[in-house]
Amino acid sequence: MAQEDVFKKIVSHCKEYGFVFPSSDIYDGLGAVYDYGQNGVELKNNIKQYWWQSMVLLHENIVGIDSAIFMHPTIWKASGHVDAFNDPLIDNRDSKKRYRADVLIEEQIAKYEEKIDKEVAKARKRFGEAFDEAQFRSTNARVLEQQAKRDALHQRYADAMNAMDLNELKQIILDEEIVCPISGTRNWTDVRQFNLMFKTEVGSTAEGASTIYLRPETAQGIFVNYLNVQKTGRMKVPFGIAQIGKAFRNEIVARQFIFRMREFEQMEMQFFVKPGTELDWFNKWKAYRLAWHEALGFGEENYRYHDHEKLAHYANAATDIEFHMPFGFKEVEGIHSRTNFDLSQHAKFSGRKIEYFDPELNESYTPYVIETSIGVDRMFLSVMCHAYQEEKLEGGDSRVVLKLPAALAPVKLAVLPLVKKDGLPEKAHEIMQDLKFHFNCKYEEKDSIGKRYRRQDAIGTPFCITIDHDTLQDNCVTLRDRDTMEQTRVPISELRSLIEDKVSITSLLKKLQ
Ligand code: ATP
Numbered sequence: 001m002a003q004e005d006v007f008k009k010i011v012s013h014c015k016e017y018g019f020v021f022p023s024s025d026i027y028d029g030l031g032a033v034y035d036y037g038q039n040g041v042e043l044k045n046n047i048k049q050y051w052w053q054s055m056v057l058l059h060e061n062i063v064g065i066d067s068a069i070f071m072h073p074t075i076w077k078a079s080g081h082v083d084a085f086n087d088p089l090i091d092n093r094d095s096k097k098r099y100r101a102d103v104l105i106e107e108q109i110a111k112y113e114e115k116i117d118k119e120v121a122k123a124r125k126r127f128g129e130a131f132d133e134a135q136f137r138s139t140n141a142r143v144l145e146q147q148a149k150r151d152a153l154h155q156r157y158a159d160a161m162n163a164m165d166l167n168e169l170k171q172i173i174l175d176e177e178i179v180c181p182i183s184g185t186r187n188w189t190d191v192r193q194f195n196l197m198f199k200t201e202v203g204s205t206a207e208g209a210s211t212i213y214l215r216p217e218t219a220q221g222i223f224v225n226y227l228n229v230q231k232t233g234r235m236k237v238p239f240g241i242a243q244i245g246k247a248f249r250n251e252i253v254a255r256q257f258i259f260r261m262r263e264f265e266q267m268e269m270q271f272f273v274k275p276g277t278e279l280d281w282f283n284k285w286k287a288y289r290l291a292w293h294e295a296l297g298f299g300e301e302n303y304r305y306h307d308h309e310k311l312a313h314y315a316n317a318a319t320d321i322e323f324h325m326p327f328g329f330k331e332v333e334g335i336h337s338r339t340n341f342d343l344s345q346h347a348k349f350s351g352r353k354i355e356y357f358d359p360e361l362n363e364s365y366t367p368y369v370i371e372t373s374i375g376v377d378r379m380f381l382s383v384m385c386h387a388y389q390e391e392k393l394e395g396g397d398s399r400v401v402l403k404l405p406a407a408l409a410p411v412k413l414a415v416l417p418l419v420k421k422d423g424l425p426e427k428a429h430e431i432m433q434d435l436k437f438h439f440n441c442k443y444e445e446k447d448s449i450g451k452r453y454r455r456q457d458a459i460g461t462p463f464c465i466t467i468d469h470d471t472l473q474d475n476c477v478t479l480r481d482r483d484t485m486e487q488t489r490v491p492i493s494e495l496r497s498l499i500e501d502k503v504s505i506t507s508l509l510k511k512l513q
Pocket of ligand 1 (some may be wrong): 217249251258259260261262264265266331332333334373374375376377378379
């Protein structure tokens with residue numbers, strides 16, 4: 001099945017099974033805004049818990065905060081967002097569709113890379129065991145030709161972005177003969193800058209309302225609380241502050257479902273370090289964050305780092321962790337070494353002294369910062385994309401199963417009485433009554449057992465138990481495993497110990513130690 005079709009199926013699966021709905025659905029939706037349903041919210045909460053606990057519980061020197069979405073407007077002047085949080089946009093005059101100029105060019109670069117990968121795959125098939133990929137890449141004429149085109153375009157693009165040369169960005173689009181995917185034409189407008197922050201007003205007009213912004217990132221809430229937390233928490237450098245919360249960006253192009261939203265959630269951690277040690281810490285956090293992703297068991301081959309060549313003026317290192325989505329490797333998380341830019345800017349704009357007195361050095365300095373920043377929704381999407389599977393079963397049957405890591409699954413245990421009579425529902429409720437304090441259980445009595453298993457597979461429930469007539473005599477139930485579909489008879493008294501460890505966030509956290 002084509003990857004595009006797989007992705008469409010995942011999107012409709014998310015709606016059909018109560019994971020993600022378009023916002024304002026009965027009014028035909030609102031662009032790039034989504035709601036999480038009854039199963040989605042559980043999965044999302046589990047992702048957030050996994051992140052929060054890995055940061056705040058496992059690190060003695062990291063604490064959390066929850067800062068407000070509304071902040072003093074000068075914060076966004078200081079951070080540079082008012083002047084520079086822009087994307088270059090371009091319109092196609094025929095389709096009237098709007099695009100990000102940088103994204104159009106990056107997609108063109110990816111096309112050259114795909115051509116090279118195809119040549120390599122063809123050659124691998126032809127040569128079999130004897131295939132030497134490195135040699136092929138460095139000698140094959142067709143590969144070298146595509147590589148040269150790719151590199152030249154990449155260099156030209158990087159130069160244009162660094163200089164924010166909007167005319168040059170348009171010229172690249174024309175020279176590369178990039179067409180609008182809708183109209184198929186090259187009838188482009190000039191490239192313009194577009195600020196991504198949403199504005200609103202605080203206070204009534206009578207009082208003199210002032211313009212404020214919906215935060216486009218949670219990080220600034222951490223920077224402006226640096227002094228509060230450092231002092232009240234008696235924190236010693238190096239230390240970190242973590243936060244999970246909503247962020248808002250008026251994205252030019254809303255595509256790919258919850259990958260790019262206008263209202264989304266971030267999990268950010270700012271780690272304050274001694275100047276000069278930041279690149280060591282950057283490398284440590286880079287490794288730790290990749291380990292966090294890999295502990296989910298989706299396969300190392302599905303992740304890669306993308307080190308930035310174009311650095312923001314205040315950064316001295318930056319990388320993305322990319323995940324292999326059905327539409328290619330895409331950024332899920334960014335790790336940035338932001339120097340002392342943010343704290344210094346806030347010191348300048350607020351007039352406060354924002355420093356740390358280092359008792360070992362007996363001197364004060366402005367700490368440097370390493371930031372790890374991950375989108376909850378993008379993480380959710382990567383989990384869904386990896387978990388969604390269509391399986392052919394023996395006997396010609398098939399099933400859709402979400403192979404979610406058990407610790408992230410919305411429901412951990414489905415409790416299913418074989419029939420709706422003979423005291424089986426009562427027995428099932430008695431079991432639930434005990435287990436519901438330990439993990440999320442769901443009771444279901446409607447439809448045949450087979451259908452109920454399929455429904456649980458479709459939402460990724462790792463375990464089901466069936467209560468039958470024998471249960472009333474022997475106090476045992478049938479425990480079914482989602483992935484193997486194996487069924488075993490187990491005593492009710494052992495259920496908790498059999499399941500709890502496997503479905504707890506702790507099971508993931510232990511892999512990080
Ligand atoms: P992109 O290049 O895809 O626009 P970015 O580099 O602007 O992303 P950051 O500012 O580094 O993103 O934000 C950190 C994380 O927040 C991203 O890695 C991503 O997971 C998430 N994120 C950013 N913008 C969005 C969005 N519009 N919708 C959903 N998640 C987002």
